[in-house]
Structures are given as C-alpha cells and as structure tokens.
Amino acid sequence: MDASLTNYLLIGAVMFVCGVVCMATKRNGIAVLMGVELVLNGANVNFVAFSRHTSLGLDGQIVSLFVIVLAAAEAAVALAIALNFYNNYQTIDIDRGDKLQG
Amino acid sequence: MNDQVLFWIFAILAGGGAIGVVILQDIVRMAFSLIISLGSTAGLFFLLDADFVAATQLLVYVGGTLVLLIFGVMLTASGPFRRIQMSSGETFVGAAVGLLFFSMIAFTVIDVEWETLKGSHSPVTAAATDETGSTSRAIGLRLVGIAADTEVGIHKDRGEKTGYLLPFEIVSVHLLVVLVGAAYLARAKRQETSEATGGDA
Numbered sequence: 001m002d003a004s005l006t007n008y009l010l011i012g013a014v015m016f017v018c019g020v021v022c023m024a025t026k027r028n029g030i031a032v033l034m035g036v037e038l039v040l041n042g043a044n045v046n047f048v049a050f051s052r053h054t055s056l057g058l059d060g061q062i063v064s065l066f067v068i069v070l071a072a073a074e075a076a077v078a079l080a081i082a083l084n085f086y087n088n089y090q091t092i093d094i095d096r097g098d099k100l101q102g
Numbered sequence: 103m104n105d106q107v108l109f110w111i112f113a114i115l116a117g118g119g120a121i122g123v124v125i126l127q128d129i130v131r132m133a134f135s136l137i138i139s140l141g142s143t144a145g146l147f148f149l150l151d152a153d154f155v156a157a158t159q160l161l162v163y164v165g166g167t168l169v170l171l172i173f174g175v176m177l178t179a180s181g182p183f184r185r186i187q188m189s190s191g192e193t194f195v196g197a198a199v200g201l202l203f204f205s206m207i208a209f210t211v212i213d214v215e216w217e218t219l220k221g222s223h224s225p226v227t228a229a230a231t232d233e234t235g236s237t238s239r240a241i242g243l244r245l246v247g248i249a250a251d252t253e254v255g256i257h258k259d260r261g262e263k264t265g266y267l268l269p270f271e272i273v274s275v276h277l278l279v280v281l282v283g284a285a286y287l288a289r290a291k292r293q294e295t296s297e298a299t300g301g302d303a
Contacts, residue, residue: 008150011116013204013211015143017207018200020200021199025192029178030174031123031132034133045116048155052150065241068158068162070273072277073276077280077287082174083174086178092178
C-alpha cells in the first residue's frame with residue numbers, strides 16, 4: 001500500500017513538473033493555460049492519493065473538488081483575457097505583450 | 103492484480119499525456135494530449151475509491167474546461183500562430199530544469215516514510231462510504247456543513263466537527279462572479295469594435 005501511494009505521488013510529480021516546464025517554455029498563451037491545468041491536476045492527484053492512503057479522509061477529496069471548480073473559473077477568465085489579447089495584437093505569442101515594459 | 107494493470111495503464115497514459123503537452127509543438131495536438139492526460143487522471147481517481155471526484159473530473163474538467171480551452175485554440179490558432187517554435191537552446195534548458203526539478207521531487211517522495219502518516223486508523227475513505235461503496239453521500243453532507251456521522255469519532259479528539267459550508271458558499275459566489283466577469287470581458291471588445299466600425303462608417 002505504501003508503494004502504491006509512492007506511485008501515485010510520482011505520477012502527480014510528473015504532471016506537476018510537465019505543467020511548470022510548459023508554463024515556463026511555451027510562448028503560446030493557450031499552451032501556458034494548459035500548463036496551469038496540468039499543475040492543478042497534479043496537485044489533485046496528490047490530494048486524492050493522500051485521502052485514500054492516509055488518515056486524511058474525505059477532506060482531501062473535498063479540497064480536490066474545490067480545486068476543480070477554481071480551475072474551471074480560472075480557465076474561463078484567462079481565456080477571455082487571451083481572446084482580448086488576440087483581438088488587440090492579432091497574435092497569441094505572449095512575448096509580444098510587452099506594452100507595460102516601458 | 104486487475105487494479106495493478108489498470109493503474110499502470112492509467113498512469114502511463116496520464117504521465118505520457120503530460121509529457122506530450124510539453125514536447126509537442128502543434129497546439130491542437132497539445133490539446134488532445136491534455137485530454138488524454140486528464141481523462142486518465144479520472145481513471146486514477148476511480149482506482150483510489152474517489153468515485154465522486156472522478157465523475158466531477160470527467161464532467162467539469164474534461165467536459166467543460168477542456169472544451170473551453172479547445173474553443174480558445176480554435177479562435178486563436180490561425181495560420182502562422184498554430185506553431186510557435188522555441189529555439190533549441192530554450193528547449194535544452196527547459197528539459198534540463200524539468201529533469202532536475204522532477205528528480206528532486208522524486209527523491210523526496212521516495213525517501214519520506216509515508217507509513218507514519220497513516221496513523222492508527224484504518225483507511226477512512228472506506229469507512230466513510232455507505233453500503234454501496236459511494237462517497238457522494240458523505241461528500242454532500244460535508245458540503246452542507248455536516249460531517250458524516252461515520253467520521254465524527256476521528257475528529258472527536260480535536261473537539262471539532264468539520265464541515266465545508268462556508269468554503270462551499272465562497273466558491274459558489276466566486277464562480278458566479280467569475281462567469282459574469284468572463285462574459286463581460288468577452289463581450290466588451292465586440293461592442294468596442296462595432297462602435298469603431300460604426301464610427302468609421
């Protein structure tokens with residue numbers, strides 16, 4: 001059972017690291033959003049795995065439900081911002097959004 | 103035995119999908135890879151006896167959030183912006199940093215003795231489920247502020263009965279405000295352009 005918890009945590013770590021690298025290296029704004037989704041999902045895997053394998057109980061599952069709802073809200077707002085960015089700059093390349101740089 | 107086979111299938115799909123999101127350059131293929139990864143994560147949740155969370159993951163995440171993302175891909179991925187290449191130096195640095203970061207987390211996860219977290223209790227999720235093995239009743243009771251009666255004894259030593267009514271309300275209002283704001287953000291530009299074209303005419 002302990003080895004199984006370790007396996008789940010490793011899967012969560014893979015998704016988290018992939019999300020962070022995706023956020024840091026991609027230049028497409030939508031791809032950065034996909035990285036955020038991967039990070040949140042990796043955290044969710046950890047929450048549910050701890051909920052099953054430790055004395056955390058159902059609290060972990062409820063926190064993961066909140067994470068899912070907040071991820072949906074974040075995706076809605078970020079996508080609206082990305083579409084506005086695309087309308088203004090005619091591109092989704094986030095390196096072009098440097099107007100505030102001075 | 104069956105659980106092990108299913109676990110490895112879902113684990114490889116989830117991890118491979120996540121790696122595919124990083125490696126692939128085409129934004130549409132990245133979106134498909136993300137669907138595979140998040141869908142397999144729902145399978146992992148089912149294997150962890152979290153049936154309600156897994157169903158929510160499929161309905162809200164894969165069915166809602168990802169469709170929203172794919173709409174964003176379709177609206178922005180026109181012509182030359184479908185592939186935005188990175189330089190090979192950036193790719194190398196990104197891969198190196200990712201591998202180092204992952205090895206740090208992996209060594210930490212393997213080294214820590216998770217057995218001590220288990221405490222004296224049996225797995226609580228199994229105790230919290232009703233006779234049908236479903237967790238949705240216990241989760242629903244907690245969301246309206248009542249800790250499920252099967253778990254009260256666990257928190258008794260801390261002298262508290264934990265429910266989640268206030269976070270539930272906060273998240274509900276937050277979601278409402280966010281959706282109104284997103285609709286406003288998505289509409290404002292369109293009105294502006296129609297005014298601009300009207301001004302031009």
